[in-house]
Amino acid sequence: MSNAKLISGICLLSFLIILAITGPAIAKAMFPNENALGIGAYPRYEPPSIKHPIGTDAGGVDAFALVLNSIWPSMVIGLLAGVTATFLGVIVGFTAGYIGKNVDTILRTFTDMVLVFPVLPLFLMMGTYITHWDLFKMSMLLGVFGWPFTARVIRAQVLSLRERPYIDLVKLSGENTFEIIFFELLPGLLPYVGFSLAMGTVGAMFTEAGLQLIGLGAQNLSTLGAMIGHGLSRGVIGIGLYGQMVVPAGILILLFLSLNLINMGLEEVFNPRLRTKIDVK
Amino acid sequence: MEILLGNLSRMEGAKVGTQLIVAYYRQLFGLDRPLYIQYFLFLRNVIFRGLDFGPSFMAYPNTARDLIFHQLPWTLGLFTGAMLISWLLGTIIGVFMGWLRRHKLTSLMTGITVLLQATPNYLLAIILIIYVGYLLKWLPPYGPYDNGLQPAFTWEFIHSLLLHMVLPMLSLVLVLGAGWAISMRSLMISILGEDYLLYAKARGLLPFEILKDYAFRNAMLPQLAALAITLGTTLTGTYIIEVIFHVPGLGDLFIRALGFRDYNVLQGIVLFSIFAVLTASLIIDLILPLLDPRIREFNE
Numbered sequence: 268m269s270n271a272k273l274i275s276g277i278c279l280l281s282f283l284i285i286l287a288i289t290g291p292a293i294a295k296a297m298f299p300n301e302n303a304l305g306i307g308a309y310p311r312y313e314p315p316s317i318k319h320p321i322g323t324d325a326g327g328v329d330a331f332a333l334v335l336n337s338i339w340p341s342m343v344i345g346l347l348a349g350v351t352a353t354f355l356g357v358i359v360g361f362t363a364g365y366i367g368k369n370v371d372t373i374l375r376t377f378t379d380m381v382l383v384f385p386v387l388p389l390f391l392m393m394g395t396y397i398t399h400w401d402l403f404k405m406s407m408l409l410g411v412f413g414w415p416f417t418a419r420v421i422r423a424q425v426l427s428l429r430e431r432p433y434i435d436l437v438k439l440s441g442e443n444t445f446e447i448i449f450f451e452l453l454p455g456l457l458p459y460v461g462f463s464l465a466m467g468t469v470g471a472m473f474t475e476a477g478l479q480l481i482g483l484g485a486q487n488l489s490t491l492g493a494m495i496g497h498g499l500s501r502g503v504i505g506i507g508l509y510g511q512m513v514v515p516a517g518i519l520i521l522l523f524l525s526l527n528l529i530n531m532g533l534e535e536v537f538n539p540r541l542r543t544k545i546d547v548k
Numbered sequence: 549m550e551i552l553l554g555n556l557s558r559m560e561g562a563k564v565g566t567q568l569i570v571a572y573y574r575q576l577f578g579l580d581r582p583l584y585i586q587y588f589l590f591l592r593n594v595i596f597r598g599l600d601f602g603p604s605f606m607a608y609p610n611t612a613r614d615l616i617f618h619q620l621p622w623t624l625g626l627f628t629g630a631m632l633i634s635w636l637l638g639t640i641i642g643v644f645m646g647w648l649r650r651h652k653l654t655s656l657m658t659g660i661t662v663l664l665q666a667t668p669n670y671l672l673a674i675i676l677i678i679y680v681g682y683l684l685k686w687l688p689p690y691g692p693y694d695n696g697l698q699p700a701f702t703w704e705f706i707h708s709l710l711l712h713m714v715l716p717m718l719s720l721v722l723v724l725g726a727g728w729a730i731s732m733r734s735l736m737i738s739i740l741g742e743d744y745l746l747y748a749k750a751r752g753l754l755p756f757e758i759l760k761d762y763a764f765r766n767a768m769l770p771q772l773a774a775l776a777i778t779l780g781t782t783l784t785g786t787y788i789i790e791v792i793f794h795v796p797g798l799g800d801l802f803i804r805a806l807g808f809r810d811y812n813v814l815q816g817i818v819l820f821s822i823f824a825v826l827t828a829s830l831i832i833d834l835i836l837p838l839l840d841p842r843i844r845e846f847n848e
Contacts, residue, residue, distance in 0.1 A: 387787060388802060392806065480670055481803060483803070504674075520663075527662065528666075
């Protein structure tokens, strides 16, 4: 599989994952004997220096150490929500596509209903009511509203795969429904599932960061979005600590870029017409 | 609303007469009726009394409708403007990116658009604020217009308004436009593989004619459909941008109303958002057959 986009996306993503996992350790190594994340560890709003590459924030915490420690929670939220959304989407999509008829109609209507839900206002509202956010709650909520797209994609594919001759053959050879779904249909749809997973992850992280940015997300979570949001509300741009905005924003953008590249790569894998290499004179 | 009044009555419960006030307000807001009747009353007010969402709490006695209509033009202007500009630009760029897909410049452009498209607009907004607004000081970083100016049809006001709108627009247009360019590019490429283009070429048509009449027209249909869908669904996408740039639009109103637990205003905005999505999908269902003869012939 020589697909430049897919490969570069996976490389970038693995680099970021490694950074996310080793981040806390790097932060520890930079400040060997100090608790760089403790509130009031250093003076507040220190300008960037060799010791503090992007300065300190409103709580006197070293911002760079905070960034290194925030990548992992951001990723986990996205991934958990993405997995939830994909799981729900695959179940609904398969049920609708394989059983068909009335079940399909009902599920499709329901999917369309959830699809037009204005998710952002909904989350803004929930953000003010749910007082004790944790990582798990946040990602579950994001996941619960992220599945309709997956369901539609999977349903459409199942509908077309179901009619293929090899499925008739499999039915004749006596496999039951469960076996058909898991051993005959699902493997062919894996690129789509991967695609949906990446999409769901991007969507969840996008919403999470957006919520944090306007100060209505989970206040006690230390994600990259939360860091940008806190910076915005404390006005760090105004006093020249640009790094505290640009670095977390940049990492988020790279994360989105890598997932998008993987998405586009996967799309090219299952839709050969999109490949630019193929010559169509 | 129940919770709000409940708190009030508990908090002030000791004082004489407060219960009377609470009862009065309960009746005023129709809270003494069962929930389903409240819902029907709400629907009746919205449909038959000209979008009457009830009074706003934070700006009583102004109605929620007045507040919403007061701020709606900002959101509509910012969003529709950004959407149309980005769609036009993105489609044109995308056509050429698809047509000249083996050109060196094109692969550079593709790289840029992929990067831009992956960027969430609010992060781009922050980066624009920092570099253009604070470091280069070319444009005002936030606010709807200069402090001290009153909305009026004067050159001074319009000039200031336009200057202030450049950055929010830019952060929306760049991201959205990149998305349009990418989708148009892949549409073009998938159409370039069709047999009828080969035939057109064999008939000796000029490349420009093929591009204009054969490739572009067919690639347009899905792109137009996508425009209508996005026009509805991403209305809420500007909310965060509004908050970042302090633009007094619906997003700004929504956040303020949340702070005050102003349910009537919140309900109104959510209803508007859903309404926008449904209207857009209705329009697309009506318009698409006009553009695409295939849908008209077979009628699904």
